[in-house]
Amino acid sequence: MPLGLRSKKKDKSKETSKLVESEAVTPAPAAPAPAPAPSASRLQFHTQLAHGSPTGRVAGFGSARELYAKIGEAFGIDPAQIMFCTLNTHKADMDKLLGAQIGLEDFIFAHVKGQRKEVEVLKTDDVLGLTITDNGTGCAFIKRIKEGSLMDQTKIICVGDHIETINGKNVSDCRHYEVAKMLKDLEKGRMFKLELIEPMKAFEKLEPRSKGGTLQAAKISRGRETLRLRSKGPATVEEMPTEVEEKAIKKVDELLETYMGIRDIELAATMVEAGRDKKNPDEFAVALDETLGDFAFPDEFVFDVWGAIGDAKQGRLE
Numbered sequence: 104m105p106l107g108l109r110s111k112k113k114d115k116s117k118e119t120s121k122l123v124e125s126e127a128v129t130p131a132p133a134a135p136a137p138a139p140a141p142s143a144s145r146l147q148f149h150t151q152l153a154h155g156s157p158t159g160r161v162a163g164f165g166s167a168r169e170l171y172a173k174i175g176e177a178f179g180i181d182p183a184q185i186m187f188c189t190l191n192t193h194k195a196d197m198d199k200l201l202g203a204q205i206g207l208e209d210f211i212f213a214h215v216k217g218q219r220k221e222v223e224v225l226k227t228d229d230v231l232g233l234t235i236t237d238n239g240t241g242c243a244f245i246k247r248i249k250e251g252s253l254m255d256q257t258k259i260i261c262v263g264d265h266i267e268t269i270n271g272k273n274v275s276d277c278r279h280y281e282v283a284k285m286l287k288d289l290e291k292g293r294m295f296k297l298e299l300i301e302p303m304k305a306f307e308k309l310e311p312r313s314k315g316g317t318l319q320a321a322k323i324s325r326g327r328e329t330l331r332l333r334s335k336g337p338a339t340v341e342e343m344p345t346e347v348e349e350k351a352i353k354k355v356d357e358l359l360e361t362y363m364g365i366r367d368i369e370l371a372a373t374m375v376e377a378g379r380d381k382k383n384p385d386e387f388a389v390a391l392d393e394t395l396g397d398f399a400f401p402d403e404f405v406f407d408v409w410g411a412i413g414d415a416k417q418g419r420l421e
Contacts (some may be wrong), residue, residue: 126364142417150174150211153193163212167201167369174213184215186265186302187238195263195302197246200236202368204344217303219267221294226289229252233265233286236366237279261301265328268298280398282413283364346371351375351415355408362404370395374408384409 147162159177164220166172169183175182190203190209237243244265248255266282267275269289276281289295330337344352355371377390387409391400400408414420 114337139398147206148205148209148211150177150213151193152178152180152303153189153195153212153214154217154303170201171213171238171240174211176337178213180215182240185238185240186214186216186242186244186263186300188213192334195226197262200246200368200383202372204334204372214263214302216265216300219298219300221296221298222257222259222262223294224253224257225294226253226291229291231286231289233260233283233364235279235286235364237282237285241276241278243279243282247360260297260299263302265301266297267300270283276305279365279367281362285363328345331374347415347418348372348375350420351412354411354420356417358407358411360405362401362407375412378409378412387412 147160149410150159150161151157153337156178161170161173164173166368169187170254171185172184174180174188177312178396187195189196189199189212190201191212192199193212195214205211230249232249232253232254232331234247234249235243235247236246242265247259248262250259254260265275267273268284269285272285274285277285280285352368352371352375354375355368356368359365359367359371374391375395377394380389381390388402388405411420
């Protein structure tokens with residue numbers, strides 16, 4: 104994405120000075136070694152299937168795909184049946200979706216595929232009113248339905264539904280932004296058909312017309328430390344995001360919805376992290392190209408994200 108300067112600067116690692124022994128200097132007492140950080144590979148989390156199951160334990164995962172595989176092993180199910188996970192609630196609460204970070208004391212509930220359904224809709228408006236997200240492994244689902252929108256009037260469609268096909272085309276392996284674009288590109292004035300899969304329910308039925316969550320009351324992680332999942336590279340144990348970072352992530356997630364029709368806390372957190380030590384939007388654009396080049400973000404969006412990160416640092420975000 105051309106934003107002007109595209110040169111990349113890499114800081115050279117500084118060589119550590121060697122200590123020189125001297126008889127004239129009395130060596131200072133050694134400082135106590137800091138407590139080692141817990142190893143991400145040894146962390147264990149409690150988990151259940153959201154519709155009801157015994158409690159299992161999962162460990163040794165570094166990404167959402169690996170986590171779903173571990174949950175599949177724990178309960179003897181195909182990981183592809185897992186639609187999404189929520190933290191500390193069995194309800195399909197979009198404010199509690201598992202994202203890029205898991206608090207070390209969080210309880211994971213896995214929502215699996217339930218009843219299939221299909222609906223035909225006449226597209227009478229350019230905007231359908233759906234916000235799409237995904238679980239990072241090829242399962243795009245509805246995170247929010249805008250009140251009063253065309254889809255809000257189609258009562259069979261609910262928050263949490265996985266979009267399996269659009270006009271007969273299987274989109275199960277598509278990312279959320281691809282599904283959002285296909286929906287946006289549907290021709291106005293024509294009928295279209297969706298095949299959906301809703302989450303399996305048992306404990307408590309979903310509200311029939313839940314509009315989905317906003318991030319106003321949502322916490323991205325709980326506890327002092329979190330397990331940060333990454334699509335590339337190993338998971339790491341990190342301090343929970345600062346208040347400034349949480350505000351920036353929330354704003355970037357809102358910008359993703361505005362520009363692309365998706366919500367993705369993990370993606371927003373990755374973008375904020377990429378801009379953490381950047382001095383200008385060109386450096387930020389280069390960093391995004393290196394880490395998230397597949398998205399091909401438009402320049403206007405990148406500038407707005409850069410502005411949101413700066414506003415959060417300056418305390419201008421609520």
